[in-house]
Amino acid sequence: MHLLNEKSVTARVLDRVLLPVEKISKQVVFDCRMCGQCILHETGLTCPMRCPKNERNGPCGGVHPNGNCEVFPDKPCVWVQGIERAQRLPLWREHIGELHPPVDWRLKDTSSWINLFTGRDQIHPKGWDAGNGNK
Numbered sequence: 073m074h075l076l077n078e079k080s081v082t083a084r085v086l087d088r089v090l091l092p093v094e095k096i097s098k099q100v101v102f103d104c105r106m107c108g109q110c111i112l113h114e115t116g117l118t119c120p121m122r123c124p125k126n127e128r129n130g131p132c133g134g135v136h137p138n139g140n141c142e143v144f145p146d147k148p149c150v151w152v153q154g155i156e157r158a159q160r161l162p163l164w165r166e167h168i169g170e171l172h173p174p175v176d177w178r179l180k181d182t183s184s185w186i187n188l189f190t191g192r193d194q195i196h197p198k199g200w201d202a203g204n205g206n207k
């Protein structure tokens with residue numbers, strides 16, 4: 073049971089109001105890329121979409137021994153940062169091990185807050201069940 077019906081007028085109005093608020097606030101704080109299906113609390117509050125390969129389930133095999141990114145060797149791997157930060161969180165520390173389905177690009181540039189309330193971020197094509205009860 074979700075708080076909002078995604079097709080309702082309320083959801084559409086809230087989306088218009090909240091989208092710019094979410095976009096600005098999360099871009100400033102998390103360098104958010106507006107994927108529309110936020111998993112920040114499962115990634116040590118590190119946006120996984122900053123990974124140039126858009127990895128959602130941990131680092132790729134190309135992380136350098138110093139913890140830097142394979143694609144941008146002068147930058148730290150987003151997932152190494154996430155794993156380290158998760159250990160310092162008072163909450164959600166163990167969520168770093170959650171398995172996620174692939175990114176649903178249809179949700180790009182939509183509000184993850186509204187998608188959470190409507191349950192839209194939990195709708196995945198068959199075969200994408202990542203063990204989180206997703207259907």
Ligand code: SF4
Nearest residue numbers: 104105106107110119
């Ligand atoms: S996971 Fe998605 S919604 Fe959350 S901060 Fe990253 S791009 Fe933004």
